[in-house]
Amino acid sequence: MNEIDLLQELRAELPGPRAESRAAARGALVARIEQSQRPPVRAAVPAWRRSRLRLVAALAAAAALLVALPTLILGGDGKVQPGLGQVLRTAAAVAATQPAEPPPGPGQYFYTRSREAYLTTSFGPNPRCATHPCDREHPWEATRAWSVLVPRIRQTWIGANGAGRARAVAAKPEFLTAGQRKAWKAAGSPHLGSGGVEDFALSGQPFLDTSNLPTEPKALRRLIEARKIPRVDGPPGKAETFTLVGDMLRDTYVPPAFRAALYRVVAELPKVELRGEVKDPVGRPGIGVAYTKGSTTHELIFDPETSALLGEREVAAHRIPELQVPAGTETGSVTYLESKVVDSLGKEAPPGAGHLRQSIGCYEKPSLHASAAVLHGPDPIATCTKLWREGTMGMTLKRLEREGKIPKRPDKTPNLIACEGDYPAVTYVFPGYGPSVCRRLGMRPAADGEG
Amino acid sequence: MTLDSEAVSASLHTPAGFATIFDRHFDAVHAYLQRRVGPDLADELAAQTFLVAFDKRGGYDPAQPDARPWLFGIATNLLRRHHRDEVRQLRAYARSAEDPVLDAFDGVEARLDASKMRRELVDALANVPAEELDALLLYAWAELSYPEIADALDVPTGTVRSRLSRARGRIRAALGADQPQAFGQPVPEEGGSR
Numbered sequence: 001m002n003e004i005d006l007l008q009e010l011r012a013e014l015p016g017p018r019a020e021s022r023a024a025a026r027g028a029l030v031a032r033i034e035q036s037q038r039p040p041v042r043a044a045v046p047a048w049r050r051s052r053l054r055l056v057a058a059l060a061a062a063a064a065l066l067v068a069l070p071t072l073i074l075g076g077d078g079k080v081q082p083g084l085g086q087v088l089r090t091a092a093a094v095a096a097t098q099p100a101e102p103p104p105g106p107g108q109y110f111y112t113r114s115r116e117a118y119l120t121t122s123f124g125p126n127p128r129c130a131t132h133p134c135d136r137e138h139p140w141e142a143t144r145a146w147s148v149l150v151p152r153i154r155q156t157w158i159g160a161n162g163a164g165r166a167r168a169v170a171a172k173p174e175f176l177t178a179g180q181r182k183a184w185k186a187a188g189s190p191h192l193g194s195g196g197v198e199d200f201a202l203s204g205q206p207f208l209d210t211s212n213l214p215t216e217p218k219a220l221r222r223l224i225e226a227r228k229i230p231r232v233d234g235p236p237g238k239a240e241t242f243t244l245v246g247d248m249l250r251d252t253y254v255p256p257a258f259r260a261a262l263y264r265v266v267a268e269l270p271k272v273e274l275r276g277e278v279k280d281p282v283g284r285p286g287i288g289v290a291y292t293k294g295s296t297t298h299e300l301i302f303d304p305e306t307s308a309l310l311g312e313r314e315v316a317a318h319r320i321p322e323l324q325v326p327a328g329t330e331t332g333s334v335t336y337l338e339s340k341v342v343d344s345l346g347k348e349a350p351p352g353a354g355h356l357r358q359s360i361g362c363y364e365k366p367s368l369h370a371s372a373a374v375l376h377g378p379d380p381i382a383t384c385t386k387l388w389r390e391g392t393m394g395m396t397l398k399r400l401e402r403e404g405k406i407p408k409r410p411d412k413t414p415n416l417i418a419c420e421g422d423y424p425a426v427t428y429v430f431p432g433y434g435p436s437v438c439r440r441l442g443m444r445p446a447a448d449g450e451g
Numbered sequence: 452m453t454l455d456s457e458a459v460s461a462s463l464h465t466p467a468g469f470a471t472i473f474d475r476h477f478d479a480v481h482a483y484l485q486r487r488v489g490p491d492l493a494d495e496l497a498a499q500t501f502l503v504a505f506d507k508r509g510g511y512d513p514a515q516p517d518a519r520p521w522l523f524g525i526a527t528n529l530l531r532r533h534h535r536d537e538v539r540q541l542r543a544y545a546r547s548a549e550d551p552v553l554d555a556f557d558g559v560e561a562r563l564d565a566s567k568m569r570r571e572l573v574d575a576l577a578n579v580p581a582e583e584l585d586a587l588l589l590y591a592w593a594e595l596s597y598p599e600i601a602d603a604l605d606v607p608t609g610t611v612r613s614r615l616s617r618a619r620g621r622i623r624a625a626l627g628a629d630q631p632q633a634f635g636q637p638v639p640e641e642g643g644s645r
């Protein structure tokens with residue numbers, strides 16, 4: 001008997017899924033399918049989406065600092081291309097000499113202005129398929145795609161308490177090709193979002209605290225790879241590590257020694273590629289370093305004179321047939337235009353901007369992976385209790401009760417515990433008893449947190 | 452009966468057709484997830500797998516007639532976030548001889564399984580790195596072939612071969628000296644000790 005046979009005996013006779021679980025999963029899928037049928041179907045948002053969410057938070061945008069240093073990397077008309085390690089070590093040396101922009105004091109905000117553009121691909125029916133048989137082997141040929149970049153100018157204001165304002169104004173859409181513009185027209189010119197303004201209050205966007213983080217590159221890299229830095233978190237994988245380092249490089253207020261360490265971490269990451277002299281998305285010259293995973297290359301562009309991050313872009317590493325875009329197409333970019341400390345939230349700030357807004361996460365189970373509802377309000381326990389009473393929460397408990405795992409309760413609401421974690425102004429509410437629930441999850445009990 | 456690839460392609464025009472993929476494969480995906488992390492998390496992750504699959508159906512390789520490797524690949528990605536929980540459960544099992552996964556079922560007696568070899572096996576599994584564990588369990592539990600695992604994990608077949616070989620070597624080493632094969636030695640594709 002070998003180890004595979006032994007393994008195959010392990011947990012071999014588990015029952016199949018419960019009918020309710022299957023029905024719930026199928027119901028969720030059918031709902032998603034129905035939702036998708038409102039034409040035009042927007043599909044295949046590039047992998048940028050996650051970092052884009054972070055950009056809403058855009059804690060800081062590295063603008064070209066005013067301090068001019070002699071060009072250290074590509075001296076004059078130097079044709080000799082130094083290696084990646086050398087370029088990044090030089091960037092690290094420059095970073096270490098730069099002043100950090102201070103985080104905002106009381107009544108002040110850290111202001112950033114950036115330009116972002118993401119490729120949105122939509123599909124409409126291909127008129128040709130009405131008269132010709134369309135190719136089954138290439139399903140995307142049955143649809144006609146148009147890909148369009150909708151640039152946005154985004155401004156953020158973040159106070160020391162992590163609360164502030166974000167405003168984004170959409171500019172004129174840019175079609176990749178005339179053919180794609182035609183496909184869009186043929187589909188009845190659906191609205192592309194140009195001219196739209198988003199303006200909303202932000203809360204819970206605290207500054208990255210580097211005071212307990214090492215500046216020794218190996219130690220720092222280990223922490224990043226283990227996803228051990230609070231709020232610098234993401235799925236596993238080396239590409240993600242590259243993205244996370246990019247996220248931290250945006251933060252111009254972190255100490256110069258820390259920025260320097262970040263460049264040294266990039267220098268040590270495997271598979272990072274030196275792109276040499278490139279232009280950032282608004283045409284400023286910089287040095288590009290890139291990481292390719294699957295169909296996407298993520299490029300960071302920094303200013304060799306100041307080591308500030310000028311911008312980032314994602315490019316299709318090869319032709320992506322289902323998006324109908326050729327290799328080299330820019331699928332997303334962000335350019336950091338300006339960052340400074342200001343004394344106001346700007347004109348016509350939306351109500352509530354700059355004020356911490358209490359968020360509440362009501363969790364179904366004492367685990368951060370459990371399903372949760374996120375709400376706003378003053379009283380976490382009362383807010384979540386209401387959800388349990390209404391039956392919005394508690395599907396799992398109901399099952400345990402039915403199965404006799406827990407005693408039947410006349411009132412379906414379990415005892416609730418409120419905990420506080422890394423994010424200010426967020427209270428996490430879990431079913432359970434006593435403060436140990438919070439501690440087990442690496443949090444502390446909220447003041448006044450027992451329901 | 453249509454091929455999975457045809458059903459996925461057709462669902463690009465008529466999305467409702469994607470439900471066919473669900474009906475064909477939900478139970479298999481759920482069974483695999485459940486075997487790894489227990490019924491509760493499996494309910495959640497299996498449902499998510501099909502939502503993700505639906506959203507990504509435009510990227511499905513139409514040359515691949517069977518959707519299972521693709522679906523198991525998505526399920527494996529979703530499992531990654533729970534690797535630590537999985538390992539914790541395996542360690543608890545090895546320590547107490549009581550499997551938390553079995554324990555989660557109504558009606559299934561939480562069998563006390565004191566077999567020394569079983570506990571050593573579970574302990575060894577807990578020490579297999581995540582990437583190797585995925586390859587190993589897709590092979591042993593999902594019963595995918597090497598090329599299918601390669602598709603699921605988006606790595607070359609040679610990588611699957613070496614991950615499996617390393618994982619099996621680790622387990623053999625942990626199960627003790629009565630297993631003659633050396634750590635890390637390549638193993639034949641069909642399994643079986645040489």
